[in-house]
Amino acid sequence: MRTTAVLGLLVLLCAVAVGSAFGAVTTGSASFKGDKGIELTFSVPVDDAWAKKPENLVVYEKPDPDIRISPASIAVAPNRTKVTLTFKDALNTAGEYVVEAKDVSSEGKVVGSTEFLVKKGHFQVLFGLFLGASLIANYVFTKFLGLCIFFGVSQKKDTAVGMGATFTLVMVLSAVFCWALFTYVLTPLHLDFLQIIVFIGTVAIFVQFADTVLRKVNPYLFKKLGVYLVLIVTNCIILAVPLENVLKKHGAAESLIFALGAGLGFALALFLMACVREKLEVCRVPAVFKGLPIAFVVAGLFALAFLGFSGLVIF
Amino acid sequence: MGRNTTLLWNGLIPENPIFRLALSMCPAVAVTTTVANGFFLGVAVIFVQVMSSATVSIFKKLIHPRIRIPAYVLVIATWVSVIDMVLPVVSLETYKNVELFVKLIVVFAIIISRLELFASKEPFVPSVVDGFGMGVGFTFGLCLTGAIRELLGSGTLLAGTRYVIDLAANPFLVSLGVQPLLVMILPAGGFFVIGFIMATFNWVEYKITGKIPASGGGH
Numbered sequence: 089m090r091t092t093a094v095l096g097l098l099v100l101l102c103a104v105a106v107g108s109a110f111g112a113v114t115t116g117s118a119s120f121k122g123d124k125g126i127e128l129t130f131s132v133p134v135d136d137a138w139a140k141k142p143e144n145l146v147v148y149e150k151p152d153p154d155i156r157i158s159p160a161s162i163a164v165a166p167n168r169t170k171v172t173l174t175f176k177d178a179l180n181t182a183g184e185y186v187v188e189a190k191d192v193s194s195e196g197k198v199v200g201s202t203e204f205l206v207k208k209g210h211f212q213v214l215f216g217l218f219l220g221a222s223l224i225a226n227y228v229f230t231k232f233l234g235l236c237i238f239f240g241v242s243q244k245k246d247t248a249v250g251m252g253a254t255f256t257l258v259m260v261l262s263a264v265f266c267w268a269l270f271t272y273v274l275t276p277l278h279l280d281f282l283q284i285i286v287f288i289g290t291v292a293i294f295v296q297f298a299d300t301v302l303r304k305v306n307p308y309l310f311k312k313l314g315v316y317l318v319l320i321v322t323n324c325i326i327l328a329v330p331l332e333n334v335l336k337k338h339g340a341a342e343s344l345i346f347a348l349g350a351g352l353g354f355a356l357a358l359f360l361m362a363c364v365r366e367k368l369e370v371c372r373v374p375a376v377f378k379g380l381p382i383a384f385v386v387a388g389l390f391a392l393a394f395l396g397f398s399g400l401v402i403f
Numbered sequence: 404m405g406r407n408t409t410l411l412w413n414g415l416i417p418e419n420p421i422f423r424l425a426l427s428m429c430p431a432v433a434v435t436t437t438v439a440n441g442f443f444l445g446v447a448v449i450f451v452q453v454m455s456s457a458t459v460s461i462f463k464k465l466i467h468p469r470i471r472i473p474a475y476v477l478v479i480a481t482w483v484s485v486i487d488m489v490l491p492v493v494s495l496e497t498y499k500n501v502e503l504f505v506k507l508i509v510v511f512a513i514i515i516s517r518l519e520l521f522a523s524k525e526p527f528v529p530s531v532v533d534g535f536g537m538g539v540g541f542t543f544g545l546c547l548t549g550a551i552r553e554l555l556g557s558g559t560l561l562a563g564t565r566y567v568i569d570l571a572a573n574p575f576l577v578s579l580g581v582q583p584l585l586v587m588i589l590p591a592g593g594f595f596v597i598g599f600i601m602a603t604f605n606w607v608e609y610k611i612t613g614k615i616p617a618s619g620g621g622h
Contacts, residue, residue: 230590232433236512239428284487285480288509292473321476324429324507331506376605377598380425384598391591 116169118187118204123178126159126206128187130194133168138193140164145173150184150205157185183207214345217338219400221349228357229387229394233324238358239383241316248362250309251316252355254298256348259326262287262294263347266330267340287330288321295320325354360390407532414536421544421597422604426513430504431544432593438561441549443497444504445542447486449535451508454482456522456534463523475518476509483508513541551596556587 116130126147138144140162147157159173179185184207191198208216227233241251266287274280299317302310310317320326329350333343364386373382418424421431434440458478459466466474487505491498498505508514517537522530554560586592 232590232593233429233507235428235432236426239425281484281488284484284506284509285477288476288480289473292476318472319512321472321510324510327507327510328503331503374602376602376609381598381602381605384594384601388591388594388598391589391594392586395589395591 116202116204118206120179120206120208121172124175126173126175126179126185126187128171128173128189128204130169130171130189130192132192132194132199134164134171135193135196136164136168138191139171144190145171146188146190147173148186149180150186153186210341214341217342217346218349221346222353222356223394223397224400226353226357226394226397227325227328227350228354229391231328233328234326234354235324237316237319237323238354238361238387239380240319241313242358242361242383243365244312245359245362245366247309247312248358249355250306251313252351252358254302254309254313254317255320255323255326256351256355258291258294258298258320259329259351259354260344260347261297262291262326263329263333264340264344265294266290267333267338267343270330270334283331283334284327287327290330291326292321325350357390361387406529410529410533411536411539414533414538414540415543416540418537419540419544419604420513420537421541421548422601424513424516425601426516427511427541428597430507430511431548432590432597434501434504435545435549435552435593435596436556436588437553437559438546438549439497440500441545442542443490443494444501445538445545447490447505448508448511448514448541449538450486451479451482452514452517452534452538452541453531454485455479455514455518456530457527458482459518459522460525460527460530466523471519471523472515475515478518479514480509513537548593548596548600551600552587552592555584556589556592558583 116128118126118128121127128145142158142162145159145162147159148155149157157175160176161174163172163174164170165172173187184205187204187206189202189204191201193199221227225231228235228238237251237255242248269286269290270280270283274283274286295318298320299310302313302317329347330343332338333346338346361383365383368382368386377385414420416423420426421428430444434444455475455478459475483506486508490505517534521533525533550560584592587596
């Protein structure tokens with residue numbers, strides 16, 4: 089009797105030990121797959137029947153544990169360590185998701201529960217922002233901001249490049265400065281409604297700064313840009329970027345990268361347009377279309393081409 | 404025609420901000436996917452232009468010429484902040500469509516150029532009339548572009564209001580196989596339509612005066 093009891097206890101202990109050992113190895117990693125999928129990688133092969141039950145895998149956004157998101161379909165890879173969840177709507181890939189795997193079953197045995205944290209790396213988020221601002225949602229061709237300078241300075245390639253560089257510099261400096269002002273001065277004092285006035289003032293200061301520096305450093309370019317250098321103040325993009333940074337709650341690094349992307353995207357648009365307009369000078373354009381009207385039609389064709397970037401996802 | 408009538412007419416056609424002066428093109432392309440959006444933004448611009456012109460023409464003796472640009476920007480920004488708080492109360496739905504552009508009225512070149520060229524030199528009444536004329540011309544430009552794009556792009560007119568005309572559902576047109584041109588409500592359509600309207604303006608002027616006008620400065 090006593091021997092049996094001891095033996096039973098031993099078996100039980102072993103089972104618990106083995107069970108907890110298994111439980112420890114059911115961890116794994118998780119990542120986004122496209123913008124509608126999450127891919128889970130388990131350290132042990134899991135059972136098909138277990139994975140296909142939606143109630144075993146609980147998915148929610150990290151800030152709202154109460155709002156459960158149920159996958160539209162679940163697929164298990166042939167080696168049974170990879171499980172792919174696909175959702176009906178696009179996920180917020182800039183945010184963080186939690187996947188709770190309950191009672192993971194491997195080879196017919198329950199090996200414990202585990203939890204996955206799904207998020208993009210910081211670098212991936214920043215790179216996505218950069219691509220979005222420069223190509224996918226190019227400010228000139230898909231949001232039509234900054235058209236005044238775009239049509240005004242795109243007649244010659246060298247002025248276009250100079251303008252692009254100056255503009256990017258002013259944009260990055262003022263966007264970061266506006267972000268800091270908004271976060272550390274306006275928000276604590278509850279003065280959000282002053283954002284337009286404060287931002288435009290900041291931009292004006294930096295344009296004055298660029299004006300002063302360029303006058304000494306590169307008088308040739310300064311003369312070429314003429315009135316358009318001062319007109320950077322009245323360029324929509326330069327005010328839209330700080331406003332969007334605030335609207336989308338970007339952090340410091342994100343604001344900087346977003347402004348850099350928008351600035352370089354503008355420079356790219358300016359350069360492309362200058363290339364075409366130099367050629368247009370020697371073309372036979374119908375008299376009533378000469379000048380701005382034909383420039384608008386060309387910009388329309390560019391806008392069509394830039395539509396090709398929509399839906400571009402690299403990570 | 405009295406002077407005030409001339410000023411009003413001037414803003415509407417001969418110096419139309421969008422098609423002739425080519426100022427403030429950004430909103431003209433961006434918000435004109437429907438007439439309602441264009442009209443909504445146009446009204447906001449009329450308000451800001453009239454109020455800023457009035458303010459500057461009253462205080463023109465107090466503004467030192469050397470700091471006039473920052474002063475103008477601050478005046479405009481103040482009136483934009485006011486209209487930015489009023490519009491959501493009028494129609495939240497339309498406001499959401501044009502929200503970014505209402506804030507961006509601060510940097511619309513047309514407003515500051517009217518302050519610099521007109522309101523800073525002229526008395527109160529002509530300044531207000533000139534501001535109103537320019538605002539109405541701007542609204543006219545937005546509505547015309549919006550009407551063409553909406554009609555061709557989605558087959559409706561005045562969508563989003565209670566007077567909506569829906570051609571896309573017209574059984575006769577549907578039976579002919581007529582379909583809306585998607586490209587017109589895409590970004591590219593805005594550029595095309597404005598380019599063609601500008602060319603039409605040039606053509607009309609050519610027919611009347613017999614010479615091709617020099618194209619706008621482009622800012």
